Amino acid sequence: MKAEFGKYLPQVLPSVLAMAALNPEMGISGQDTLAELTDVLKEVTPANADGEGNKMQVVTDEIEEKDVAIQMLAVFIDEVPEVCYDYVEPISKILLSLTNYAANDSIRSSSASSLPSLMKAGKARNIDQVTLHTMAKAFNTNLYAAMQEELDTDTLIVQVQAFKDVIDEAGEGLMSAEEVQHLGEKSLDIVTKSLERIKQNNAINNDEAEDEDDVLDADDMALIKEENSNEFDLQIAAAELMGGLFKTHK
Numbered sequence: 001m002k003a004e005f006g007k008y009l010p011q012v013l014p015s016v017l018a019m020a021a022l023n024p025e026m027g028i029s030g031q032d033t034l035a036e037l038t039d040v041l042k043e044v045t046p047a048n049a050d051g052e053g054n055k056m057q058v059v060t061d062e063i064e065e066k067d068v069a070i071q072m073l074a075v076f077i078d079e080v081p082e083v084c085y086d087y088v089e090p091i092s093k094i095l096l097s098l099t100n101y102a103a104n105d106s107i108r109s110s111s112a113s114s115l116p117s118l119m120k121a122g123k124a125r126n127i128d129q130v131t132l133h134t135m136a137k138a139f140n141t142n143l144y145a146a147m148q149e150e151l152d153t154d155t156l157i158v159q160v161q162a163f164k165d166v167i168d169e170a171g172e173g174l175m176s177a178e179e180v181q182h183l184g185e186k187s188l189d190i191v192t193k194s195l196e197r198i199k200q201n202n203a204i205n206n207d208e209a210e211d212e213d214d215v216l217d218a219d220d221m222a223l224i225k226e227e228n229s230n231e232f233d234l235q236i237a238a239a240e241l242m243g244g245l246f247k248t249h250k
Contacts (some may be wrong), residue, residue, distance in 0.1 A: 006083040009076065010138065013087055016076075016081035019069035020094050024062035024103070034135045058103040067107050074114040079122035088135075090117060094140070099146040099159070109158040110147065115139045116165035123169065126175040146188075153194075153230045161191065162242040174248045183245050190238040201228055 021242070034042045073091060084091065095118070097110040122132055143162075143163045149154040167174060175183070201224045204216065 006080040009080060009083050010083040013016055013076070016069050016072050017087075017090055017094060019065055020065050020073060020098075022062060022069075024060055024066070032128050046176050051093045057105060063104050063107070067110060070095070070114065071109060072112040074110060077121055079112060081117070081124040084118075085121040085125045085127075088121065089135065092135075092138075096142045099142055105155045108146065108150070108152075109111055109155050112143060112155075112159045112162040115143065115162055115231060119166055119169035129171070129173075133170055133174055136147060136174055139166050144152060144183075147190075153227070156190075157230070157234050157237050159240055160187075160234070162236070164241040165217075167241075167244045170248065172248055175245070180245050180248070184242055187238045187242045187245070191235050194234050195239075198228050198231050 010131055073095070077091070092115075095111045095114050098107055099108045099115075101111070116139075119135060121130065122135060130208055143166070147156060147159045147163070150159060204224065
């Protein structure tokens, strides 16, 4: 079945790539012109406590189509990797441009998680080690930059896991000892910041509430518990990344 589908991929893939590359437009009230959604968000997004822009979750029909297209690409790569490798350049270009897509965290997650599958596609075509390592370095350079700016814990988990999976697919010899040490320190930093966020969550209590509207109810407590659980998952992902780092530079 996979082989039969593969021969139809050249007819299907161009339209899926076009859908994934779609740039939704958005306007601001009082202005007559439309602009790319990500550019508009830069103008209207409030800054967080660190002075950095918070990523916003925007869902429109165009964004949903874009997300579906990326998920379709992921399925194609997994199911017919040898055929998809013929299109590795346009697929990679789209995925790498969306790992930091400010408007929607699902798109960022889907793009990041698809990159290790492209590595598997390359291995399925028996590409040489130099080419494989070149892919891995390009992918992880992009993922590292996305991780630096990511504010959503669930998405950061996916990015860290993708980074580790790319390393696993690349095999030994990908990084120098200095690079391994730097990324190991970055992984520890992820854990440290995660522990701090858990500490801040646990410090929230009703004794500090100034009025009834500030009192935490059951839903608030459940949300805090869920946030802490996500932080624990992030710490596990960071620990697994550290393990992958040391395996690549034995």
